[in-house]
Amino acid sequence: MKLPDLLDAFATRLADHKDAARASDPLIESRATRDLGTAGTLHLYAMEVPAGTTFLEDVPVTIVPPGDLEPTGGFLLRRQGETALVQTQDTLGQSTLDNTLVPDTVEFFRLASERLADMAAHPESYALGPAERLAPWLDPEHNEANASARTGASAAILTTMWHDDQVARWTKLGTLAVNLMRHNKRVLLVAPTHDAADRVLGFLAKTLRNAALPFTSLLSRYEIAALQQAEGIPLGQFGFEVQMHKFFAKSRSHKDTLRQKYERFRELIPILAYKGQKQRDMDEVKLLEWRLMAQVSEFQRKIKEIDHLLAKYESLPIWKRLGMQTMGKNVETLSEYRKLYTGNIAALMKEVEIAQARIREMSPEAAMPKEMRPQYEALKDDISKLG
Template identity: 40%
Template sequence: MKAFDLLPSLIRLVADEERADDPSGFLQKLHQRLEDMLHRPSSYHFSAADRLLPWVAPDPSVTDPMLRSTVVTSVLTTIWDADRAARRARLAAVVTDLVKANKRVLLIAPDNRTLTEALLAAAKGLRGAGLQYRSFLCGYEPPVITSEGGINLRDLTFDVQVSAFLGKSQADKAGLRRKLERYLELAPILRYKADKQKDLDEVRHLEWRLLTALGDTQAEIKRLQNLQAVYGRLPLWQRLGMQVVGSNVATMKENCALYEAQKQECMNELEVAQARINELKPEAHVGPELRPEYEELRDEIERLGGVAKVREVLVMEEDTKRLPFLQAKRVLAVTPVRVIGDAIFHSIRYDALLVDEGPRIPLPLLVACACLARERIVLAGDPHELPPSSPTPYGVSLGWPTSLSRPPAAPAQPAPA
């Protein structure tokens, strides 16, 4: 049996627990990761993970955990010891050797406290070997222990290191974000002002037409009034000529009344238009400093490819710079839950996987992490914590903890003689 052959059983196991309870969505992510490993095996490394099979799926006839595998190989190193301090020291020595060999190492442990202790042991080992541990070690999660023995573990946390590494970039990104936010703040204001200016221009055009019509009407009224004033003094032939075209005193009075009504209508409409103009003026007004600021921001955003592109840059920049930083660190300490739950680990591969307190890491998580290691796996823990091999509903016998909802119970310690 190979590690790849275990995947269908592990997928069914995770699916059963996922149906029972998965409020955080972590089991769904683990399920997706295992499915991805099953359908895209070329993206993962199974050769080193295959060496785990004698330990995780042993022959049921082997009852002694230490005898599950007697094959000595450089691909899988086991550090089985009931003394935690002793196996931590050996694990730290392996870390030092791998760092000296310029290997990229993933160090995992079942919980944050155990991981912090393993990271501290690795830092002490590197310091004892005369190496700058800050340059090689990185803890992805906040440490449980702040400092010990002159080693400040907070300096090894990913957030602290990446903040220092990307200080200028973060400042630039913050400036770009402020520009985008200001642009998005001004854009609707300027659009609103532009719409109001358009309305104002239309009302002003209406005002001009009303004033023109009012002027023409007043001119006609004045002409008719002047004509009525001199009508009696006009020569007879001229009055007869005017009457032929229907222009006499009676019709001139009627026309004056019509023009007066038209004049009043124009004045009423003009009053409404001018009131609307007075309303629109402050709404359409743009401060002298606002438009240049907006145009400068607009040109900058357009130069960078538009709002959508800038948003994409702001969203992706953190991961695209976090990823090379993670890849540059020689030893990354992280819990398996983070490896599966954080998408940034999906594309990172390591030369070696170091597992502290291995029997306390559920098998689906162990296999998922093991397939990220190309060359070597170092498995450390107390062999007495390994459960005996037993059949499962998934068609395989397993001798490794599988429950993702509760940690494996520590074995009962033998009574002193």
């Protein structure tokens, strides 16, 4: 049997179950409802139901609260004693007493039947991969004639693990999961009940943890776990909604941090530009001050030479004094030169004082806190890396 034929056969069988389930959806009265927790946008409730109540897992259910409150849709996960676990996407709010559950098993079978029928009618729209080769394993009309085909499918793409001892079976399953994870393979685990899925999930988490693998990021549970923990490991952290909520929260946090860094970076750009311009202006004034002080030093050197000549003028040889007089240097002219140099120094010192006053005014404007430039460079690098 080809895969489209097999899908069509299953769709027909589910449609038959739908017709038989029309009378199997009695109203269920719930006396009390208890909120078990929230994972992202999913809410898990424990609702008391009468003894002997039966229903299929994952069946859609409508929760009708008393009074004029709006009904809420959800799914029946499992029944434990006189409690039914219900998963919803909307909170029940204050409606914790006297709710009425309306299961819709017909809708459950209808949706499954239509989905398989669509897959059979449009196989090109689905990535079925090697599913065609697994058809002999699922053929409800198999016989001894196609037993070899089933064996061939097993040897080629399918590994089976049959064992009466659950511990031995799960141990082999854990070893297989570790090997697949180490080879970066994805595994879809399907269990007959939510309780079984939670217990296997806890076992795999423990196995991956013992193998030093990041089990919290490798495992994901599509629905909210019905059990609080398994194998000593809390199962709430593996919920897909929880992981997605944490991912988006972390992403928003990173975006907020990047936005704050960018805003601070934009604040620092004009500040650093202003400080840089003021620093250049102050450097020019300092250069002018240095030139003025160099001239003052030159005039002071000349005055010192004049004082030295005047102090020993009378003791100089006659021929040297005659040479100095020839150059216009005598006691009277040297004194005039000294007065001239002293006046020049006084004028230059006034300009130096003006330059120094300007430098004192510009220093606070040009001063840059020592942490501002490293902060700017760090923000620039972060923005370049994170975009």
